Amino acid sequence: MATLVTFDVDGTLIHSVGPKSNYLHKAAFTAAFKEVFGLDTHIDVVKHHGSTDALILLKVLVHHGVPLEQAAARLPEMQAAMVAHFEANKQLAGEGLELLPGVLPLLEALAGRDDVAVGLVTGNLEPIGWAKMDALGIRHLFSQIGQPPANFGGFSTDYCNPANVEESWRDRAEFVRIAAQKLEAGRPGGIKARFHVGDAPMDVQAAVGGGAQAIGVCTGIYTKQELSEAAPAAVVLDDLTDTAAVLRVLGLS
Known part of the structure; x- marks a missing residue:
């Protein structure tokens, strides 16, 4: 066992660490908000430490007035956009970490x-x-x-x-x-x-x-x-x- x-x-x-703290992860959120909802925003508009990527996506959208149900319906698209951005720039994955x-x-x-x-x-x-x-x-x-x-x-x-x-x-x-x-x-x-x-x-x-x-x-x-x-x-x-x-x-x- x-x-x-x-x-x-x-x-x-x-x-x-440093000025590019967790750079690529944060950039992936920003890319997802822009691609799926056309929003120029970032995760620091809400309190997010200890939350999950999926719930942070929803929380930021609700902060910007998107109904929770509408945000949740497009969650798979946003998650896919985050992963795509991260993988396209994976040479930066360790930046600020x-x-x-x-x-x-x-x-x-x-x-x-x-x-x-x-x-x-x-x-x-x-x-x-x-x-x-x-x-x-x-x-x-x-x-x-x-x-x-x-x-x-x-x-x-x-x-x-x-x-x-x-x-x-x-x-x-x-x-x-x-x-x-x-x-x-x-x-x-x-x-x-x-x-x-x-x-x-x-x-x-x-x-x-x-x-x-x-x-x-x-x-x-x-x-x-x-x-x-x-x-x-x-x-x-x-x-x-x-x-x-x-x-x-x-x-x-």
Whole structure:
């Protein structure tokens, strides 16, 4: 049986840096708004940290007066436009991004174990999430399952309920469940334990809601108190720099 460990991306594994902070991801949103709705806008017109790509698309459109139902009806078009823009400019995928301290040795330690499966659970659209992992040179450290073998996880492309536009953790909880379902379908033997690691209150709430042990890390914009209050059952760490300590929390020491 495998221990499933899933990670959020932005603020957990990587962070945005410099004047071109998370450049291509933001540009993909802007391109989608323009292509599908003819709007010249960007995601920073709304509060979006910890939300999902799909819900951010909807939230920005509602901000501009587009009815939620109309925005949701064209969500597949906008997601496709985002992915197309990202893939057309994938040489810029790592622009304004860097790995957070401790991430590389932790992923290397997990990748070296046969009793662990490592995936992503993120608000990113799946092709965008994996493109970031490629750009930063760590995709090979995530588990592959199924035939043909492929990386796995739970993503904004897998599920979106427009009713959750102001409660994104509910969508994220579905991502946590979906990642476990994919592992069970793609690798025989079952799941021994499930953990989800994230930097935002929505991440730890989603872990609990999705049936996993929540591990909060204070590597984003939220404090230890905010993470603990969001999910009292969560284990909250300052960061991921102490590989041995993280492995102990995961029951893998």
